[in-house]
Amino acid sequence: MSEPTEPTVLTPMLEAARTASLALAGATTLQKNAALQAIADALRQNVPAIVEANELDRTHGRENGLAAGLLDRLMLDESRIEALASAVTAISGLTDPVGEVVTGSSLPNGVKISQVRVPFGVVGAIYEARPNVTVDIAALALKSGNAAVLRGGSAAENSNRVLVGLIQQALASVGLPAESVQTIDPFGREGAALLMKARGYVDVLIPRGSANLINTVVAESKVPVIETGAGVVHVFLDESANAQWAEDIVHNSKVQRPSVCNALETLLVHEKAADRLLGPVLGRLAASGVTIHGDERVQAAFPGAVPATEDDWSTEYMSLDLAVRVVGSLDEAMEHIRRYSTRHTESIITSDVVNAERFLNEVDAAAVMVNASTRFTDGGEFGFGAEVGISTQKLHARGPMGLPELTSTKWIVRGMGQVRV
Amino acid sequence: MSEPTEPTVLTPMLEAARTASLALAGATTLQKNAALQAIADALRQNVPAIVEANELDRTHGRENGLAAGLLDRLMLDESRIEALASAVTAISGLTDPVGEVVTGSSLPNGVKISQVRVPFGVVGAIYEARPNVTVDIAALALKSGNAAVLRGGSAAENSNRVLVGLIQQALASVGLPAESVQTIDPFGREGAALLMKARGYVDVLIPRGSANLINTVVAESKVPVIETGAGVVHVFLDESANAQWAEDIVHNSKVQRPSVCNALETLLVHEKAADRLLGPVLGRLAASGVTIHGDERVQAAFPGAVPATEDDWSTEYMSLDLAVRVVGSLDEAMEHIRRYSTRHTESIITSDVVNAERFLNEVDAAAVMVNASTRFTDGGEFGFGAEVGISTQKLHARGPMGLPELTSTKWIVRGMGQVRV
Numbered sequence: 001m002s003e004p005t006e007p008t009v010l011t012p013m014l015e016a017a018r019t020a021s022l023a024l025a026g027a028t029t030l031q032k033n034a035a036l037q038a039i040a041d042a043l044r045q046n047v048p049a050i051v052e053a054n055e056l057d058r059t060h061g062r063e064n065g066l067a068a069g070l071l072d073r074l075m076l077d078e079s080r081i082e083a084l085a086s087a088v089t090a091i092s093g094l095t096d097p098v099g100e101v102v103t104g105s106s107l108p109n110g111v112k113i114s115q116v117r118v119p120f121g122v123v124g125a126i127y128e129a130r131p132n133v134t135v136d137i138a139a140l141a142l143k144s145g146n147a148a149v150l151r152g153g154s155a156a157e158n159s160n161r162v163l164v165g166l167i168q169q170a171l172a173s174v175g176l177p178a179e180s181v182q183t184i185d186p187f188g189r190e191g192a193a194l195l196m197k198a199r200g201y202v203d204v205l206i207p208r209g210s211a212n213l214i215n216t217v218v219a220e221s222k223v224p225v226i227e228t229g230a231g232v233v234h235v236f237l238d239e240s241a242n243a244q245w246a247e248d249i250v251h252n253s254k255v256q257r258p259s260v261c262n263a264l265e266t267l268l269v270h271e272k273a274a275d276r277l278l279g280p281v282l283g284r285l286a287a288s289g290v291t292i293h294g295d296e297r298v299q300a301a302f303p304g305a306v307p308a309t310e311d312d313w314s315t316e317y318m319s320l321d322l323a324v325r326v327v328g329s330l331d332e333a334m335e336h337i338r339r340y341s342t343r344h345t346e347s348i349i350t351s352d353v354v355n356a357e358r359f360l361n362e363v364d365a366a367a368v369m370v371n372a373s374t375r376f377t378d379g380g381e382f383g384f385g386a387e388v389g390i391s392t393q394k395l396h397a398r399g400p401m402g403l404p405e406l407t408s409t410k411w412i413v414r415g416m417g418q419v420r421v
Numbered sequence: 422m423s424e425p426t427e428p429t430v431l432t433p434m435l436e437a438a439r440t441a442s443l444a445l446a447g448a449t450t451l452q453k454n455a456a457l458q459a460i461a462d463a464l465r466q467n468v469p470a471i472v473e474a475n476e477l478d479r480t481h482g483r484e485n486g487l488a489a490g491l492l493d494r495l496m497l498d499e500s501r502i503e504a505l506a507s508a509v510t511a512i513s514g515l516t517d518p519v520g521e522v523v524t525g526s527s528l529p530n531g532v533k534i535s536q537v538r539v540p541f542g543v544v545g546a547i548y549e550a551r552p553n554v555t556v557d558i559a560a561l562a563l564k565s566g567n568a569a570v571l572r573g574g575s576a577a578e579n580s581n582r583v584l585v586g587l588i589q590q591a592l593a594s595v596g597l598p599a600e601s602v603q604t605i606d607p608f609g610r611e612g613a614a615l616l617m618k619a620r621g622y623v624d625v626l627i628p629r630g631s632a633n634l635i636n637t638v639v640a641e642s643k644v645p646v647i648e649t650g651a652g653v654v655h656v657f658l659d660e661s662a663n664a665q666w667a668e669d670i671v672h673n674s675k676v677q678r679p680s681v682c683n684a685l686e687t688l689l690v691h692e693k694a695a696d697r698l699l700g701p702v703l704g705r706l707a708a709s710g711v712t713i714h715g716d717e718r719v720q721a722a723f724p725g726a727v728p729a730t731e732d733d734w735s736t737e738y739m740s741l742d743l744a745v746r747v748v749g750s751l752d753e754a755m756e757h758i759r760r761y762s763t764r765h766t767e768s769i770i771t772s773d774v775v776n777a778e779r780f781l782n783e784v785d786a787a788a789v790m791v792n793a794s795t796r797f798t799d800g801g802e803f804g805f806g807a808e809v810g811i812s813t814q815k816l817h818a819r820g821p822m823g824l825p826e827l828t829s830t831k832w833i834v835r836g837m838g839q840v841r842v
Contacts (some may be wrong), residue, residue: 018798026782054699105804110694111793113803121785203815224816245838252840347834360833361447366544370655372532381841382534382832383526394541394624394829396817408815411803412781413768415793417666419673420802 010194013202014183020177021121021147029096036092038170046166047078053158061155074129077417084135091139094385097404098145112414117407119145120203124195126151126217127208131159138167138181144406145182151192157185185376196221229392230316231261231344233374236333238350239272247347250281253374255288259318262345262377266323267335274326278302290320297326330355344392345377366399431615434603435622441598442568444540449519453563457513459591461506467587468499472797474579482576495550505556512560515518515806518825519566533835538828541624545616547572547638548629559588559602565827568601572613578606581762617642631788631821650813651737652682652765654795657689657754659697659771671702674795676709680739683798687744689754695747699723711741718747734761751776765813766798
């Protein structure tokens with residue numbers, strides 16, 4: 001038996017989540033979709049209450065000196081609430097992963113086995129100052145048949161309380177347990193610590209937010225974690241790189257949305273391509289406001305570059321900054337990537353088929369690319385519909401995750417009295 | 422970057438394992454099969470050296486008062502070594518999971534994506550007094566392209582040293598790195614503790630052995646663990662159970678091999694079937710030497726039963742003992758299972774299609790069965806060829822694991838200059 005023996009302040013909520021998860025596991029797709037539609041309606045019908053609670057959080061945030069970026073992430077207005085409601089409706093339109101038969105066979109003795117997708121049970125989430133994640137994770141968990149226990153952080157506590165209240169009313173209105181979605185924000189940091197220890201109650205824990213938060217959860221959690229980690233993402237311009245592709249892909253990978261995990265952070269350039277490519281590629285970046293942190297050869301070739309330090313090679317800037325290094329060979333590029341990569345996304349720009357295949361085979365990352373923008377590592381781009389996150393771990397899920405990654409499987413075995421011989 | 426910063430006594434071996442894993446990831450199936458065949462040959466050609474080292478371990482074991490069961494598990498003789506060599510040859514005959522394309526598509530912009538199986542990298546294993554596991558895990562890891570770091574325990578240290586030495590020679594003889602398989606037994610308990618902390622070096626850790634050992638590893642490991650846990654396995658005889666099936670399946674589930682995790686531990690009987698079934702079912706078990714631990718109604722119906730205590734319901738006997746309880750309904754049976762099950766294997770014997778479907782849908786376990794022996798939850802029986810273990814966790818793998826469960830995936834993305842719009 002895996003049940004924890006010592007009750008904590010969270011135990012009643014965790015018990016309720018587990019009971020709710022049994023009802024959700026048995027709910028039909030139609031019931032779950034009705035709940036999601038009720039949630040979307042409730043969001044649209046309660047904009048003033050959400051905005052009011054959110055303004056309280058933002059006032060506290062300003063008083064506590066929350067950074068402007070965090071205050072912006074915290075903010076919910078009518079258009080953001082409408083976007084959230086639309087996202088919930090979109091999730092209701094996705095294929096339900098529960099019940100999918102993954103594989104199956106008939107054993108030699110006639111026993112039929114099939115492996116079917118089932119919900120995890122209870123999904124925990126820990127994140128900070130992002131009330132939109134409350135709605136997002138709740139909707140993804142519900143669609144995949146899981147109960148959700150959410151720790152959204154004190155900075156968004158009032159927003160989260162109102163949002164979870166609306167979600168619970170919507171659930172009850174369609175006959176599903178209100179406790180399918182709960183917030184543990186009132187228990188503060190102690191609640192988060194207990195959630196990480198709730199083995200036997202919580203089947204999987206998803207941290208969302210800063211590298212610091214994710215690392216803490218990974219290090220401290222006794223519950224299995226799906227790590228959606230940082231991206232120190234590289235592009236390597238090989239000797240034979242097509243100049244236009246190099247320019248377009250580097251610019252798109254760095255500039256299109258610098259604050260996300262699939263954005264480019266370090267550019268590696270083959271020394272035999274440096275004279276040809278550094279000028280146009282870095283010039284186009286600089287024109288878009290990118291600061292180049294270059295090694296000595298980059299500084300010589302591109303006078304606007306500032307000197308790169310050792311720290312630059314392992315930094316996820318998430319800003320209009322780019323580390324740039326000249327390397328002597330494909331092997332030296334791959335060695336650099338092995339050393340500094342967070343194994344998220346790596347791309348080579350090359351016209352040489354052998355180098356392309358070597359890079360695809362030998363580089364160890366969730367996504368390895370040839371002649372494509374690193375920004376393609378994304379659930380939406382990959383056609384998954386939902387964005388559950390991008391896993392940088394190797395167990396269970398790797399790369400962009402869709403709804404099936406929020407499920408487990410079980411084996412269904414049907415016999416007619418067979419025994420093992 | 423996930424690399425640990427403080428070197429330990431294990432660091433040189435872990436670095437060597439990681440370097441070896443790069444070579445293994447690039448090795449062809451033919452090379453890996455040649456290595457496995459060389460290992461099988463080496464085992465057969467070095468029986469005297471293996472037996473000699475093993476006798477030393479067993480002498481120490483006897484001096485240290487090792488239990489008879491452990492001494493037997495520790496023992497390697499010519500026939501067991503031959504069986505090990507045959508198992509290695511069998512593994513070389515299995516399909517190589519590496520390179521399998523799991524899924525793929527062409528995005529609307531022409532970018533091609535495919536998800537392919539890749540080795541984890543470095544697999545760690547912690548087990549005790551079972552030198553056969555040294556060969557077994559090494560062969561499974563090699564076939565799936567992983568390096569292995571093994572902690573086999575001080576009781577088998579001499580046997581493991583000789584076995585790993587032979588494996589390393591065999592690897593070198595076919596041009597693969599000897600460090601693909603290493604033992605950390607010389608570092609004792611400190612080595613095991615460091616292995617559990619080797620995040621960034623070890624991709625997945627597999628504990629094998631007692632529930633105690635597995636629980637320790639699960640609780641303490643910072644490295645992701647694949648838990649192959651205990652089985653408190655139930656059979657429920659429903660009101661409508663076919664008497665012959667009930668008798669055969671209960672007997673087979675309990676008696677065929679009582680010491681394994683898919684053996685029956687608790688029998689639940691519908692009260693309306695008790696008069697009809699308890700006599701023949703328990704009588705046949707008793708004739709095979711099974712001790713019945715029964716509740717009051719079972720004791721009344723079957724005088725040979727000893728009283729069951731609360732502890733019996735959560736005990737994995739792994740012996741010719743069986744807990745038996747009479748329940749009032751299917752719901753009461755499922756409630757008992759929810760409370761005491763380790764979520765390994767649960768089976769219902771019934772002729773009622775509604776009850777069969779409810780049991781399959783509502784019981785949460787790695788394998789849920791109707792009218793079949795619980796002994797079928799097994800990689801061999803399921804047709805996987807290899808027996809990597811039976812996962813009782815919900816993440817990554819659940820139920821019997823084959824070679825694919827020793828791999829991760831990565832996304833291969835091939836473009837022609839595409840950028841994200």
